[in-house]
Amino acid sequence: MSAVANRKPFDAGRAAYLALNLLLLAFLLVPIAIILVFALNPTPYISFPPVGVSLRWFVKFFEGDDFMRALWLSLWIAACVLVLSIVIGGACALALARGNLPGRAFLTAFFMSPLMLPAILTGLALFQAYLLAGIGRPVWGLIMAHTLVAVPYVLRTTLAVLHNFDRRIEEAAAVLGASPARVFFEVTLPLIRPGVFAGGVFAFIVSFDQFPVSLFLVVPKGETLPVVLFNYMKFDLDGAIAAASMVSILLALAVVVVLERLIGLKAYVKL
Amino acid sequence: MTSASIKLASVTKTFDGKVVAVDDVTLEIGAGEFFSLLGPSGCGKTTSLRMIAGFEHPDAGRIHVGGRDITDLPVHHRDMGMVFQSYALFPHRTVAENVAFGLRMRAVSKPEIERRVAAALAQVALTGFEGRRPSQLSGGQQQRVALARAIVIEPRVLLCDEPLGALDRKLRQQMQFELKELQRRLGVTLVFVTHDQEEALAMSDRIAVMSGGRVEQVGTPTEIYERPRTRFVADFIGEINLLDEGARPRALRPEKIRLVPPAGARLAGTVETANFLGGATLYRVNAGGRTYLAREAHSGERSPRAAGDAVGLAWNDADVVSLES
């Protein structure tokens, strides 16, 4: 007689754990699925079940001058914000972690404060400040505003890396003959880079999806995509909105994947 | 490889304006010497080493290397090798790149770098590991890479900050031999910071025992062990019997006490405990209301004494050390 294989007893805890995970996953993904259904459904309203599959809303989105202008503007702004917030956030994080500054805790809280403030207030305050200063509402003003709310993300991820950073590694480089500048570029920068870029990805997405801060700071014919979509929705609630959302999601995903490939955000986990 | 002498002249370092880490320390380390800074944590040994390396600047006093005052010379111009307890390897570079780093900073030609990296890795028996990342190596291998990285630049001085502290006991002993052997072969001046007195005794040419930012005693391992000058040194290194306290305490090492028949002994007492140590037995003997430690090496067969046995204690007066209070 052959040995009877041990049957695993039913594990209720494990089943519940799996169910919980599936539920969370569904919670995150179902809205995206609904958007996709809406984007592909030819009727100008959400109907379930969908009556067919059509790309007409994507065509409308890509053929709409306003949409395209807004899409490119949003991408351009997000790219600028990515670069600026990496430089500013990275430098701030280094100064805060290394600078031996007086009132460091206060400064950290100060730089983080744009996250605590309702973004709509940040936007409104900047709008008034710009008008009072007489600089109007130029694109760079919008970029600065987005950067303001994006920097905390870079700051936080970079500070996290710097917190776990073994400074002996830098000392080892110095004692081996590397000047402070070379220590920074040969050792410090490569080691904090994953943290900086992880924050940069957040910064890009925060800018690309930014609505409340932009609301007051966009000018006629210079609206970002979220603002255009919001206003479009007030008059024409059709699938073009869903198509635009799908395009936004895919673009954001593409940026994350590309940065992941280029920089290796995974390394961040190991560090 | 040339080596250089090191001189610390009345060096003082205070942190945050109040904590005195190093207090008026003067030391002379000879070229090619294996010199240990030994003491408990907070004694100032690491701060002293970091001042030699240039990571800290002394508040007062000067530091000379090879006869030259380097007190104000930046770290990266000091031409020293350093090994850290945490290894401090560059995690984003391969073993070969780690070792080559110092040579690259010195703008050494590529073929020369390759040759010297290979030679350095051979010195630490890591040939074949060139392409690995530090994270793929064991602790002992990582410390060897750190060593190769430090010696490849042919420094006149090699600074080691508890380099073996993170290794387990067996590996540590093996690395002690290897490091000592490497230092002898290269003839480099080596300053070794440790809190492990056995390690210091085993490896050093000379030892400076430090406490509270000051140097308690400098001497060869034998001197430090046999003739501790202060009560702190006597207590810190090994076990000791304090024969009497007061202005001039006297001390006696346990192995200097002989167990003899009670009759005619200096003191008569009773064995409290007998701890078998392998090569010797450590006895705790109560005599005259005090407890004495006596270590008896086994020559041939095990000593038959056990707890409760009556024994006598004997020693030579020459073995008693007078300490500064």
Added chain:
Amino acid sequence: MISRRRALQAGAGLAAAATFGAPAILHAETRTLKITTWGGKWGAIMKDTILPMFEKEHSCQVSADQAFPFLPKLQASPKNDPLYDVFHSNSNEQWSAVEQGLVMDKITVKEVPNVADVYPWAVSDKIVGVAIFTSAIGLGYRTDKGIAAPKSWKDLADPKLAGARGGYLIPVNSLGQCHLMMLGKVYGKGLQDLDAAYKALEQLKPIKLVDFTGQMEKMLLSGEVIEGVIHDSGVYRYEGANRQPVDFCSPSEGVMALEQVLNVTPGSKVKELAFAYIDFMLRPEVQKLLAEGVWYSPANKKVKLDAKYDAKLLTTPEKVATLIQPDWKWYNARKDDIDARVTKILKG
């Protein structure tokens, strides 16, 4: 857009001109008129046809802001250099704006000659500035779901419509606010009988609530809502090729007015141009273009619409008589209390 700096430069230029007696060169720059305007179909007509026409006629540029929220932006900008010269909004927002001194009280024939030709509702005491169009707020309904065409506002309370009737989040939507006032009139002593209105609102539960009229359109189209409060334009625009099984009813008790109002900001640096723009918008041919484009009833009596529009929009004195204009000044003064109350009613 004329920035403050530019205005300062112009001021400096004026001083210089006065000092040296040199010929002023202040008009070298193209004037810019800053306006707010709607998006959607309206925005498309404005952008493609009407604004270029106006720009050509007046050798100016129009910077049209289609991005909400207009009123907070206007509030936040300096009064002596406002963000907009012409403020286009629904009537309720004009009332908030005038109380803060952000817009003028009235636009009269003196500033805008075409005001002479408008229906009385466009310049009534319920209007700040001047109304250029109105929609009628009534009931939209599905023609294919087996319900009888409604005739009265009371028909919305039909138990058969439980869960399939549509209304608005009253705090954020002026159609919802109009509906609430209408409930006071239909079930109580008048538009201002809030107690009756609250009671009637309670009876409408369960009800589907939306925040934009666009959403209500879609809910009707998808059949989620069978009968709901909506403006005529939101139903009539689905005609011809876009024909859908929906229709609009003007209840016997009257329709509420949803006016499109233009007004000028007192601090505007180009007031003449601003008045010219309003005059232009009241011109019969411009009115006709927009009225037929988005199914709005024109304010100008002289507009002759094509038959199919004429049949449905409020284009005669008799039809105009069915229009009830809400008193926004009265409503806005109580808005916070009303918001709290209706939120409590509709939460359950």
